[in-house]
Amino acid sequence: MNAPWSVHITQDDWHTLAAHLYPGDQDEHAAVLRCGLARTSRGSRLLVHDVVYAVDGTDYIPDDRGYRKLTADFTLNTAESCADDELIYISVHCHGGSDRVEFSDIDLASHERVYPALLDITERPAVGALVFARNAVAGDIWLADGTRVPIDRLQVMGRPQLQLHPEPRRPARADEAYDRQSRIFGDRGQHILASQRVAIIGLGGAGSLANEYLAHLGVGHILLIDPDRIEISNLSRIVGAQRWDARSLLTAEGRPEWLRRIGRRLAAPKVKIAARVARKASKIVTVTTVFDDVLEPEVAQLLKDCDHIFLAADSHSARRLVDAVTHQYFIPSTQVGAKVSLVKDTGEIADIFSAVRASVPGDGCLRCAQLISPVLLQEEAKSHGERRRQRYLEDDDVHAPSVITLNAVAAAHAVNDWMMMVTGLTSDLVEPDRWITIHPLTDEVVEYSQRRDPRCPSCGPARFARGDGKRLPTKVR
Structure with missing residues (x-):
């Protein structure tokens, strides 16, 4: 052992x-x-x-x-x-x-x-x-x-x-590069940040920002997981992305489709761009990149070695997996992102919001809050070809609206909340299960508590604290 x-x-x-x-x-x-x-x-x-x-x-x-x-x-x-x-x-x-x-x-x-x-x-x-x-x-x-x-x-x-601990521990003095922030949470807090291993699932708009913030804070190890490559439409919202990363000379509109396909295959993985950003921001960070789907069993196993998970991918299967890891392995997580909802018939904006949903072991989960759809779980389990033929999901080629500032609001709040939690600065009076959505159209911040279903398969007794004794809900081979 x-x-x-x-x-x-x-x-x-x-x-x-x-x-x-x-x-x-x-x-x-x-x-x-x-x-x-x-x-x-x-x-x-x-x-x-x-x-x-x-x-x-x-x-x-x-x-x-x-x-x-x-x-x-x-x-x-x-x-x-x-x-x-x-x-x-x-x-x-x-x-x-x-x-x-x-x-x-x-x-x-x-x-x-x-x-x-x-x-x-x-x-x-x-x-x-x-x-x-x-x-x-x-x-x-x-x-x-x-x-x-x-x-x-x-x-x-x-x-x-x-x-x-058995006796008090005195951390080493924080590096001069972190002097300003260590004045807030001290050498001990900076030592905690340096000892953290944090996973980010999804390195799009919100995930790329969270990665940059964590690196600047002095986090010791960042695990980056994303199976996708950069596209031209990502450049306006992914931190550190350059036109060459998207092979814009090959993939720009007007190029022959065969050439655009080659460009898309040569485009930089999102995890590679995020790793470049993190290493530029921090001289102490160790970055592990996984250019693969988090639902692959060997990738999901990497999560159980982390101290916190930021979920910035929007698939319902990824939500279910992170729910399970949080409550089965006692690894807190935060779902972070932004959404622009459109009226289907007219295309008008129905709502805009940034969301931060932090979960700690013992609280409810995304499934309890009905934020995981059984129907969409089944659809996501189908192959790409099956989904397109049956048209169960929205067209994969139509990108959802996304703006960097909306992602920044969510990512900054999520990382700040995590930082205050792990360094011990969060007040005991703060509700542990508080989730928020921030709505710029109405200038509202909506707070709500998690629901908790005692029979939930994600956070209930069958999985809770079981550690290695329970299989994670990954792809089955």
């Missing part, structure tokens, strides 16, 4: 767990986290599916070897439930103190007595324990191969995001 290990929990579960561990009586309390598991090249993440709270005096009782212990019945019943649901057993309890914490010798001895048996009972890759102080957490994870590893951090997946 890959190191380091971390634990990720939703904001709601964290608040409930913290209240259980610290009710104000200065005593010890306990619970068990039932977790999914995600393993990537950057480490292994325990994803809290739910929490089983130990009742004081019934499930958590005095111990003749130490202060308190979980009863054998409670431990066995919870371990068997983990085995049945293919989840990992992680016990938790609290100590006093604030910014530093570690297991006592008695704690570690109890792990040595109990955890080998729990590995046998659960038949899972790991079991373990966490111990909390007010602002710190330490972990002891036992792996099926007999090794033990600590946890690097516990991360609360909310707005703002919160990280707890």
